[in-house]
Amino acid sequence: MKHLILAVDIILDLWTRRLPADQLTLVDQLLFANTKPQDCKCWIVTGNLSLLEYEAIQEFKTQDRPQQTVLLEVKTLLKQLIAATDQITSYGFEQADFIGVAIDIETAQLVKAATNLHGDIAILTNRQSVAVLGVNTLTPLQVFDWLKNPESQTKSTLNFIDLATQQDIIRTPLERCITSVLKHGQYILGPEIIQLESKLAEYVGTKYCITASSGTDTLLMAMLALGIGPGDEVITSTFTFIATGEMIALLGAIPVFIDIDPQTYNIDPAKIELAITPKTKAIVPVSLYGQCADMDAINTIADKYSLPVIEDAAQSFGATYKGRKSCSLSTIGSTSFFPSKPLGAYGDGGALFTNDDNSAKLLREIRVHGQNRRYHHPRLGINGRFDTLQAAVVLAKLDYFADEVQQRHAKGSKYTSMFNVTCPDVITPYIAPYNTSVYAQYTIQLMNRDSVANKLNALGIPTAIHYPIPLNQQPVFSSVGIATDTPIANAVAGKVLSLPMHPYLVEKDIIKIVNALRQYC
Numbered sequence: 001m002k003h004l005i006l007a008v009d010i011i012l013d014l015w016t017r018r019l020p021a022d023q024l025t026l027v028d029q030l031l032f033a034n035t036k037p038q039d040c041k042c043w044i045v046t047g048n049l050s051l052l053e054y055e056a057i058q059e060f061k062t063q064d065r066p067q068q069t070v071l072l073e074v075k076t077l078l079k080q081l082i083a084a085t086d087q088i089t090s091y092g093f094e095q096a097d098f099i100g101v102a103i104d105i106e107t108a109q110l111v112k113a114a115t116n117l118h119g120d121i122a123i124l125t126n127r128q129s130v131a132v133l134g135v136n137t138l139t140p141l142q143v144f145d146w147l148k149n150p151e152s153q154t155k156s157t158l159n160f161i162d163l164a165t166q167q168d169i170i171r172t173p174l175e176r177c178i179t180s181v182l183k184h185g186q187y188i189l190g191p192e193i194i195q196l197e198s199k200l201a202e203y204v205g206t207k208y209c210i211t212a213s214s215g216t217d218t219l220l221m222a223m224l225a226l227g228i229g230p231g232d233e234v235i236t237s238t239f240t241f242i243a244t245g246e247m248i249a250l251l252g253a254i255p256v257f258i259d260i261d262p263q264t265y266n267i268d269p270a271k272i273e274l275a276i277t278p279k280t281k282a283i284v285p286v287s288l289y290g291q292c293a294d295m296d297a298i299n300t301i302a303d304k305y306s307l308p309v310i311e312d313a314a315q316s317f318g319a320t321y322k323g324r325k326s327c328s329l330s331t332i333g334s335t336s337f338f339p340s341k342p343l344g345a346y347g348d349g350g351a352l353f354t355n356d357d358n359s360a361k362l363l364r365e366i367r368v369h370g371q372n373r374r375y376h377h378p379r380l381g382i383n384g385r386f387d388t389l390q391a392a393v394v395l396a397k398l399d400y401f402a403d404e405v406q407q408r409h410a411k412g413s414k415y416t417s418m419f420n421v422t423c424p425d426v427i428t429p430y431i432a433p434y435n436t437s438v439y440a441q442y443t444i445q446l447m448n449r450d451s452v453a454n455k456l457n458a459l460g461i462p463t464a465i466h467y468p469i470p471l472n473q474q475p476v477f478s479s480v481g482i483a484t485d486t487p488i489a490n491a492v493a494g495k496v497l498s499l500p501m502h503p504y505l506v507e508k509d510i511i512k513i514v515n516a517l518r519q520y521c
């Protein structure tokens with residue numbers, strides 16, 4: 001993404017209409033909604049606003065115009081400018097560090113704000129002094145060539161997940177949300193937690209949302225709430241991240257690892273019933289890579305044996321199953337806000353979802369050491385609270401999430417259609433007809449996976465393997481788990497390869513990745 005920061009001199013030139021007419025038109029185009037360039041954001045630095053206001057008043061003041069009129073006029077212009085741009089803060093400490101270096105504080109603010117953004121950054125100004133400080137400057141005449149040029153250094157590095165571009169997009173609300181926490185100081189279970197839980201419950205369509213300290217802790221808390229303990233058997237998928245099996249075993253329960261469906265990589269419902277014994281206490285399907293397990297089939301079996309179901313939806317937040325949202329499909333839904341998950345914080349976090357009054361009450365108690373009133377503990381719990389600052393980050397991202405989910409669908413489909421045309425031997429993700437995937441991972445299967453991964457990495461294309469070893473093969477579970485026969489998971493673990501995937505992946509990069517892969521398969 002490109003970022004253009006407007007300096008005070010240019011805005012004044014624009015407001016006084018003293019630029020040559022052709023340049024005025026150019027700058028106007030940057031700011032009007034319907035002529036704004038597509039992949040360039042226009043910024044103003046908040047610290048610059050007071051200087052801008054002051055200078056504008058000086059310029060507009062004449063003998064015969066009352067001060068009041070001028071002040072109003074400038075206010076209106078400032079309001080319009082703020083509405084037409086994004087705003088970025090340059091912090092006091094940054095300016096203080098820079099005062100000796102920059103020619104003036106306005107310049108220090110501009111340059112420092114620029115370094116808080118990512119991508120292709122330029123400052124629009126006619127003042128030459130700014131350029132000296134290592135930031136690209138453009139005059140109005142140069143800006144349109146710059147906009148037409150492909151992005152420079154930025155996209156030569158291809159990210160597996162691109163949180164920097166997202167940060168630029170959410171920058172203004174992000175600053176607002178974080179600052180609000182610094183201001184009120186309620187760091188533990190503050191108002192952002194309550195606000196986020198209500199928004200998430202509404203998004204998912206459940207009665208309750210209980211945020212928590214991580215996606216691992218949400219699994220632990222869900223099982224604690226359901227009373228799972230030593231000797232109980234819990235049925236889960238063998239093909240998942242360690243946390244799913246780990247939390248079962250940590251409670252002294254026995255993970256029963258089931259094989260997966262060869263197309264969706266999710267637990268095979270047909271194999272669940274065979275594994276049920278009198279000791280079975282719960283089923284924990286995982287909605288892997290961003291698409292839900294076949295929850296109706298799983299719930300039908302669970303109902304038959306009166307078992308609760310916990311959906312491990314750490315990778316599928318935002319996905320739908322038969323039109324319903326992931327996390328709303330079972331007794332308890334559990335998700336993660338690990339930064340690289342579809343909805344990520346800037347640290348650890350997670351959330352639980354349920355429609356059951358009693359489960360919600362227990363989960364809230366378990367989150368604070370099993371406490372039901374101050375220093376009164378009827379049960380064991382953990383310190384499982386989500387942090388207020390992290391809740392502020394997720395709140396800032398939530399307004400963009402629906403659009404990001406759309407982008408994920410688009411990027412996933414683009415990959416798949418390109419692979420199907422150019423290298424039909426690559427096994428692309430199969431999305432069940434009743435599902436939409438959020439592509440937490442875009443994962444293909446290849447016969448020569450490891451050598452292809454090495455070659456892609458050498459070309460600067462990052463890849464990952466989710467997961468190289470099914471859980472029933474992990475050393476830790478050789479003594480504590482029960483493995484059923486898992487030939488499918490064993491086979492796919494040697495072939496799966498995850499490619500770069502995020503909402504801001506550009507088509508050019510998808511083409512580059514597909515073309516690189518085409519040579520090797």
Ligand SMILES: *Cc1c(COP(=O)(O)O)cnc(C)c1O
Nearest residue numbers: 214215216241243314336337338
């Ligand atoms: C990421 C993940 C977890 C754990 O979430 P954390 O927030 O990292 O603790 C659990 N299960 C699955 C399937 C995951 O992908």
